[in-house]
Amino acid sequence: METLEEFDRVLASAGSLAGWRVQSIDLRERTAALRGVATDGAVFLGCPMEPEAAAAARAGGALVFPPVPDLPFDPYRGLLYDAHELFENLSAGYEGTPDARAYAWFRETGGDGDIFSSMLRAIHDDSVNDALDELLVGARVVGVMGGHALKRGSDAFADAARLGRTLARSGLTVATGGGPGAMEAANLGAYTAPFEDGVLGKALEILAGSPSFTPSVGAWAEAGFAVRDGWPDGGRSVGIPTWFYGHEPPNVFASHIAKYFVNAVREDGLLARSNAGVVFLPGAAGTLQEIFDNATPNYYQSRGGPTPMVLVGEEHWTRTLPAWPLLCALAEGRPMAGRIALVDSVDEVPDTLERLGHGGGDGA
Known part of the structure; x- marks a missing residue:
């Protein structure tokens, strides 16, 4: 699932998140909903969550991959980009847009040999493949x-x-x-x-x-x-x-x-x-x-x-x-x-x- 609306719909109809892949959904307002819900086999990819909710999900058998701080992009994104997202804050100069900042990050990390950076690029591109x-x-x-x-x-x-x-x-x-x-x-x-x-x-x-x-x-x-x-x-x-x-x-x-x-x-x-x-x-x-x-x-x-x-x-x-x-x-x-x-x-x-x-x- 890739949107909060889909998350709410699944939880309301099935009452369980067991086996689901929850991709880049902000769940900070769903702490109560996550309390006591079955999460066996679920995977949470880059979903902002309160510590209590993340702990409950793990205790129920889920894998929780938290958001990566200080990145100019979301490696776990569930949907494709649109122009307004990539050019956000264009009026303040292109250099400050998410598109330009992602390119700057790529230039800084593309040749540094850091396996974490290369892993983030691979996860991001695979997420884009899935959405496409x-x-x-x-x-x-x-x-x-x-x-x-x-x-x-x-x-x-x-x-x-x-x-x-x-x-x-x-x-x-x-x-x-x-x-x-x-x-x-x-x-x-x-x-x-x-x-x-x-x-x-x-x-x-x-x-x-x-x-x-x-x-x-x-x-x-x-x-x-x-x-x-x-x-x-x-x-x-x-x-x-x-x-x-x-x-x-x-x-x-x-x-x-x-x-x-x-x-x-x-x-x-x-x-x-x-x-x-x-x-x-x-x-x-x-x-x-x-x-x-x-x-x-x-x-x-x-x-x-x-x-x-x-x-x-x-x-x-x-x-x-x-x-x-x-x-x-x-x-x-x-x-x-x-x-x-x-x-x-x-x-x-x-x-x-x-x-x-x-x-x-x-x-x-």
């Missing part, structure tokens, strides 16, 4: 990958946003790397999907005033929140960023943010969960890595069969960074050959994904 799996049960997820350097106000940014909107309106859950650039654009498109078409254009105009997260993350994020304030309750999408690239802040348009410390866990998790396919917009080293991270399980069919891969930008992927010829060479004679495509416009992506998802395709 719970969120995406039954969802058809399409990954949208692309470079962080794509600026607001550019035609390419608008194209990526239109793509995200189209995919979300088709019933797919858009998942991105959660950062700026093409990733933000796709999450923005999904956010505006429930609104009339003109909203996206107005949002793009607002964002163009702060085209990049450099030199000021604060101004960049505040422009994003201005869009959200103007059109609250936007559509759902997922951002999966990492503090490994902590100099790139998360964008504010993903409704659910699964932020990791370990980039390899984040990369594999993002691609593995993209069960409806992955779209690769023009990017640099990070996007190139993602193409072949995704191609490897498709090549070996290690995830039950190849999933669609659509590369966007013929010039970029055949000449600037010629990943397409290598991808075709890998695919030749294998089932994944019918699941890859190169297109030149985002307008071609939805139909191409649909075709590849049904097994059709000639690799071009």
Whole structure:
């Protein structure tokens, strides 16, 4: 259980906590409720509790893992992040936000060899994995990958946003790397999907005033929140960023943010969960890595069969960074050959994904 409401509901209906996993719930106001309740086999992960309640739980056979003091994050968290949590106190400067403080902690401890720090990172990332799996049960997820350097106000940014909107309106859950650039654009498109078409254009105009997260993350994020304030309750999408690239802040348009410390866990998790396919917009080293991270399980069919891969930008992927010829060479004679495509416009992506998802395709 991951919320106080769920805790109260279980206790009221079952009258027992035996065997339950209680994850990061503040139980300081539930001392009386915990007195005399069966807790055999229960595990309390990072739940603030009064000493009397913790002692009672242990006496009943529970394992109690107390909160870790002085951390800028909760390693036992039961739910994914959202933008307001990560950017809390942004008005006082980005450096004081939970996102920036977690990155600072990671930089201080990432190479210190302290097993306790590495354990906390592993617990945190596993908790995020668990929350992400719970969120995406039954969802058809399409990954949208692309470079962080794509600026607001550019035609390419608008194209990526239109793509995200189209995919979300088709019933797919858009998942991105959660950062700026093409990733933000796709999450923005999904956010505006429930609104009339003109909203996206107005949002793009607002964002163009702060085209990049450099030199000021604060101004960049505040422009994003201005869009959200103007059109609250936007559509759902997922951002999966990492503090490994902590100099790139998360964008504010993903409704659910699964932020990791370990980039390899984040990369594999993002691609593995993209069960409806992955779209690769023009990017640099990070996007190139993602193409072949995704191609490897498709090549070996290690995830039950190849999933669609659509590369966007013929010039970029055949000449600037010629990943397409290598991808075709890998695919030749294998089932994944019918699941890859190169297109030149985002307008071609939805139909191409649909075709590849049904097994059709000639690799071009």
